[in-house]
Amino acid sequence: MKTSYRYFLILLFSCLSLVQLYGQTDAKRDKIDALRTAFINNRVDFTSKEAQDFWPLYNEMNDKLNAVRKTFRQKYNAQTNYNFQTDKEADEYLAAELTLRQKEYELYKDYYEKFKKVLPVKKVAAIRRAEESFKREIINSIKEN
């Protein structure tokens, strides 16, 4: 019985350490996503049918956007030196940024069409406006901090 307790405690502490390590990476971004979702939900008046159809699509779009941005971030994170060693490197950076914008544009375009099939177009626009307001709240919160 004592051995089982010991295994349990070892397992527990190992897992807690792993979770602690992992949790720091993506927790803040998850929280921002959750906040934005809650913010939109408060600003736009969805019927239960609309909510049921819309939120899975919206989550899917954001997962894709996050993945696209993460790919870019991994290569050119915030700490990147501004002095590129060669012209080729600088050119690659510009091309990568354009690719990112292009992919974002394509995703938005694709999903706006899908949103319009499950929501009235006024609500789709209202969602976009709510996203903009959420950004302003975020900027204000950073300013206050």
Next chain:
Amino acid sequence: MKVAKCFCVLLICFVLNHTKLFAFDSIASRPIKLPKHYFNTTIYGNFYIPTQRTLDTVNKVSERLKSYKISQLTLGFTTPIYTKDYHNKDSTRIKNLHFLLTGGLTNLYLNFGGISEHTLSKTYLGFRGLYNNGKRSIFFVEVAPFITQDRGYRTTRTLRLSTTLLYNCSVNDRFSFRIGFTRSFLYGNLFNLPYVGVRIGRLDKVNLSLQFPRSVTLSIPSGKYISTSLYAKPQGGFYTFSNHDSIALGSIYDHKTLYFGRTEFLLGTRIDVIPSKHINFYLSGGLTTGNNIQFFPTSGKANMINRYDKNYKQKIKNGLFVDFGVVIKFGKTKSIYNNLQMYNAVDMNNSNSSGDNNLQHTNTELLKSNIKLGKSKTDDVIDLIDAQDLY
């Protein structure tokens, strides 16, 4: 020779890949890596201990056993192994299929005052499947074969099977119902039971969930990090028991191996501490009622209605219990914010613990209504902000 060639090709691929010399390694050509699953890999531990009780003398078996003291340790896991999203023609509806692997170990430490201590274990490895049709329905299946054994006595190993089939209909965010079937040993014997359940109230708010034959729970989220609940649920199992020190000399109970069944109903209150959606602890306590223990001869098999015929049954007085647990969830998953169907799927996964243990996990994955931003760094939100937003 072939092995050497393969090794060389693999080595070249590895070097090229890790030195980023592949001609195609640009941002444009990189595949977008989305999280694969909707469910986290979960590991959990639970420790349950009720008070010691004396046995009222019924016959010479009770006389021999004297008292009844147990404790139970459960360690288990659930991990997604396959997830597939299906879209309709215009991609405006997402259906999904999920397969998960479940497994674990339950040790029941059984101490009758009159005979030596026994550790009755249950080791299980199972399979779980969920299908969400993207409208109102979710189908759930769990097949969990397990081996019971009296530790230290190999001859007592017995393979058993518990299963659950469920259909969940989400009428709206405040009401859902479930119907199905469960083959379970939770009531101290083999039972094939219908499963009928309803939930009233939103999953992320105060809700009442009646799930026969598993549990009745009133959940009361109280703030950002705390969730409380009141519950009534059965707990028990059906084990193989080594009768090496003979529970009654010169009678039918002198078989070398017996089956042992126990069942009890817990009326308790539980408090969950949820520091993040990846981890939660809980402490629970209350009254254990309707305690029964039973011994069965191993020569007898399950009869036509799939129950074993018992030889000895003893009612045990009510007592108090304490239950402590921890649930840890790993990995990044696809987002499910405000997705009613996935909320129900997550609830089905959390409320049906693997291995016929009837442990419930809190739905930490659901969006909290009282979430606040707190201190942010520019790095955390840089994806959201364009330069012109600052003007």
